[in-house]
Amino acid sequence: MNKLELALVFHHHQPSGNLPEMFEKAFREAYEPFVDALERHPGVRVTLHYSGALLDDIRERRPAFLEKLRALQARGQVELLGGAMYEPILAAIPDRDKLGQIRYNAEVLEEMFGVRPRGVWLAERVWEPHFPAILEAAGVKYTLLDDTQFEAIGYAPGDLLGSYLTEEEGRAVEVFPMNTELRPLLPFEPPQRFLEALRKLMPTAPETPETPLPLVVIGEDGEKFGLWEGTAQICYEGGWLDRFFEALEKATDWLSTTTLEARVKTARPLSHAYLPSGAYAEMGEWSLPLEAAAAFRAARERGVPVPRLAGGHWRNFLVKYPEVGAMQKRMAYVSRKLHNTPRAPQQAYVHLYRAQAGDAYWHAHHGGAYHNFLRFSVYRNLIEAENAVEPRKYSWLEIEYVDIDADGSEEVVVESNTMNLHFKPRSGGTLTEWDFRPRAVNLTDSFTRRREPYHAGTDLLLDHYLRRSLIDHFVGGEVSLQQFAQGDYLELGDFVHGDFEAGKYRNRVTLRRVGTVRGPAGVPVEVELKKSVRVLPKENRLEIEYKITNHGDWDIITRFGSEWNFGLLAAHAPDRYYAVGGRRVADLGSTFETRDVAQASLVDEWLGLEVSFEFEGREALLWNHPVETLVPGAPGGALEAVYQSSVTMPLWDLDLPKRRSRRLAYSVVVRER
Structure with a gap:
């Protein structure tokens, strides 16, 4: 009788930085009961992968779980698969860090289990053709990709019952195709249904001593066995996982389970294969622009085979x-x-x-x-x-022109012992990042409100510019805070997106643009805007000064605002709030305006800091509102508002006669609490 080998690979992952309660829930509902089931079924061999954040958690907080894994590995039932330590997309990080992450993960696993892994899991199965050279240099012998990545270049399902060798500059690794047709059956169909479908993959040609046993590899997320909605009841309360393992143990007349490591030791690769850049099929859709993604999805719904749909590139x-x-x-x-x-x-x-x-x-x-x-x-x-x-023990400051984002234009980068600031002259002269180093926080992190495929039929608030800081707005006096917050207003100037000239001197950055502001009857009037930011590291202070000059032939009466976005994680937490004049007034998710403001703050007691605006000489009108994006809470779930940042924008009425200038000044300071 012909026989078949089955390699079950279970990938477990929680993001670095995920909420502690999610780690607890994942171990309680999925990871621990899964390992308990393996202990009850010693005849089932599997390969397990745990990403770096989970390995850290296991080492530091779960000695009993670690001992169970060690025992399973010692009796040859479990292989611990390696990977890049903290589950990076390899295409996104420098080659030197690909090597570093894989080697670091191997060292951690060797320390924990006494064995250095030879195989790796690739995050999101993102693949690029130069990877073999890097993987081989890191000591990797094999990895896994979806079968659709092979089928996209002409391989048939029957060709994928084993591994293939791929190489770059003579440096080779084995690649195991993972079957995607059987994957959806687990754990939602009866185990016997899975075995029947698996048996249909058995080649009809008789086996020979020279040919390795046909191999089917199934790669699954460990969270699918207890953490996905309803799966804890299916797998454990309903006993599905035990029945599945029992069925595998009883099918030994035609089926044997194996680990990837064991397979590499006993069977040669089928041949060579050279795979193009890619990932799993859905990733190709998600990386596309909105309209292209809709066309991709429509083609798939018409029945076009997934391997024939090129999709996008992860780097998109x-x-x-x-x-x-x-x-x-x-x-x-x-x-x-x-x-x-x-x-x-x-x-x-x-x-x-x-x-x-x-x-x-x-x-x-x-x-x-x-x-x-x-x-x-x-x-x-x-x-x-x-x-x-x-160095952090003494005060220092450096200002350099650096093209950090590789767009061909230099940013102005200010670095000191207490603060980092990144200015982007070619995009509104905006402040794109403000790091407060004592608390290791980027104060101005935010995300723009944009349309996504799952927003079809939903009324949205959309942004027409990226949510950065030090954004220069000219708006009419009739524009309300609500209109501004909704993006439903007319921008009178061309400074939000415009190019600025940058300069630096000692501890000061200057940004200058000659643009236009709509004057009477909408006539564009030439206006020069120069903003200066003086950086004082010892005081954690920025001193902002504007000089706005009307070079045109028309007087301008308008309102000028300087927008800041602060990303402090929680909109409605009781320990995060606005204070005006030293008095707490509202949480960070509130929309409100305050007139004649001399001082106002955003307070984050959880981070232990306060960002304070101080207006000297001329008080300001202050607008505050949250930026929230609508995102499904779970795949296919209802849309939920996700807090991104709190807008704080001081405004001044600006009466600007022709050939005249106006100056505005304020300070922003960070204080530890």
Whole structure:
């Protein structure tokens, strides 16, 4: 009788920076009962992968769980698969960090289990053709991809019952195709139904001593066995997982379970295969622009086979979401810093690797880059990495022109012992990042309100510019706060998106633009706007000064506002709020205006800081409102408002006669509480 081998691979992952209660829930409802079931069925061999955040949690907090895994591995029932430590998308990080993350993960697993892994799990199965050289250099012998990535270049399902060898510059790794047709059966169909479908994959040709046993690889998320809605009842209360393992143990006349490591030792690859850049099929849809994604989805619904749909490239996310692109380039900038620092401490690299956790760098049908706590974790770890290699005990400040985001235009980068500031002259002269280093927080992290495929038929508030800070608005006096918050107003100037000239002198950054502001009857009037930011690291203070000059032939009467976005994680938490004149007035999710303001603050007691605006000489009208995006709470679930930032915008009435100038000044200071 012909026989078949089955390799079951279970991938377990929680994002670095995820909420502690999610870790507890995942172990309680999925990871621990799954391992308990394996203990009851010693005849079932599996390969398990745990991403770095879970390995850290297991090492630090779950000794009993660790001992169970060690026992399962010692009796040959479980293989622990390696990977890049904190589950980065390999395409998003520098090659030196690909090597570093994989080697670090291997060291951790060897320390925990006494065996160095030879295989790796690739986050989101994102693949690029140059990976084999890097993987081989990191000591990797094999990895896994979806079968659709093989079928896209002409392989038939019957060709994929084993591994293939792929290489770059003679450096080779084995790649196991994972069957995607059988995957949806687990754990929703009876175990016997799965075995019947599996048996149909058995080749009809008789086996020979020279040919390895046909192999089917099933790769599944561990969260699908207890954490997905309803699966805890199916798998454990209803006994599905025990019945599934029992069925595998009883089918030994034609089926044997194996680990990937065991298979590599006993069977040769079928042949060579050279795979193009790609990922699983849905990722190709999600990375596309809105209209292209709709066309892709329509083609799939018409029945066009998935392998024939090219989809997008994962790196498209860096363009589709400029905030993600900026964060990824910021990460690469910190990586260069560390690798250029002699004897950088290991902890600095751990922070860098945690900042490379892939979840924050893309978005599908829920979560991802829209989750502020994931971006918060990225920036916190990047700042901690910098703190580990740069002096903090004395005051210093440097201002440089650096093209951090690789767009061909230089940013102005201010770095000091207490603050980092990044200005983008070619995009409104805006402040794109303001790091407060003592608390390792990017104060101005936000995300723009934009339309997504799941918004069809939904009324949305959309932004016409990226949510940054130090954004210069000219609006009519008739525009209300509600209209501004909804984006339903006319921008009278061309400064929000315009190009600025940048300059630097000592501790000061200057940004200048000659643009236009609509004057009487909508006539464009030439206006020069120059803003100066003086950085005082010892005081954690920014002194902002505007000089606005009317070079035209018409007088202008308008209102000028300077917009800031502060991303402080929670809109309605009792320990995060606005204060005006030292008096608490509203939480950070509130929309309100205050007239004649001399001082106002955003307070975050959880982070232990306060951001204070101080208006000297001329009081301001202050507008405050939240920026919230609508995102499904779960795949296919109802849309939920996700807090991104709190807008604080001082405004002044501006009477600007022709050939005259006006000056406005205020300070923003951060204080620890």
